[in-house]
Amino acid sequence: MPVPATASPPRPLLRDEVRTRLRDAIVDGTLAPGEQLRDAELAVWLGVSRTPVREALLDLARSGLVQAFPGRSTVVSPVEGRDVQDAAAVVAAMHRVAVVxxxxxLTDGDIQRMQEANDAFVAAHAAGDTDAALAADRAFHAVAVERASNAAVRTVLALYGPVLERAERLRFGSHDASASASRHADLIRHCTARDAHAAASVAEGLWLDLLTDTTPQETP
Incomplete structure (x- = not known):
């Protein structure tokens, strides 16, 4: 029979759904750093077979959210460490490209969206709502990423952005969030003036700061 002319909306692959749920559980702390991830237990929790769980864990290992030790175990990666530092450097570079x-x-509406997102970020931090602060921060940076419409940038950020959200959660739960709001304001000012390179330097610096925040300190 001929293929029907009316297409059904595409359904995400089960592996992708499982990956998203595991990623979100790691980012929000439900699955804590160092926690062992047993595919059988995760399969029961998610109501799926072990195969998509194993596939999702392999994907998450590639992005640095989990660490796999062949023949031993798979665990949630620590918030600090080389994987996070590498991700911060790559994400910073991608945001620089997007802002340039x-x-x-950028339209006046785009600038307004950035300002509203930063206002929401400040309000969330003042209220002690870290989840809302993270959502506002994502909305703030998404304006430039969307306007740049660079598929390669979006792909890289989708892969490595979640690795940094746990570090951001720690930052936004502290006084450092006020410094981020000030840097956001600087970025808005440079974007309004259409100074692409000054804006890009600020955007890159926001993410490179995570390198310092996540670098283990040596004990004297």
Whole structure:
């Protein structure tokens, strides 16, 4: 029979659904750093077979959210460490590219969205709502990423961005969030002036700061 002309909406692969749920559980702390991840237990929790869980864990290992030790165990990665530092450097570079490309194209509405997101970020931090602060921060940075419309940037950020959200959660639960709000304001100011390179430097610096925040300190 011929293929029907009316297409059904695409359904996400089960592996992708499982990956998203595990990723979110790691990012929000439900699955804590160092916690052992047993595919049988996760399969029961998620109501799926072990195969998509194993596939999802392999994907999460590639992005650095979990660590796999062949023949031994798979555990949630620590918040600090080389994987986080590498991810911060890559994500910082991608945001720099996005801002350079987006700044000449930003509309007044885009600038307004950035300002509203930063206002929401400040309010969330004042209220002690870390989840809302993270959501506002994502909305703030998404403006330039969306306006740049660079598929490679979006792909890299989707892979490595979640690795940094746990570090951001720690930052936004502290006084450092006020410094982030001030840097956001600087970024808005440079974008409004259409100074792409100054804006890009601020955007990159926001993410490179996580390198310092997540670098283990040596004991004297």
């Amino acid at each position: 490309e987006a700044t000449p194209l």
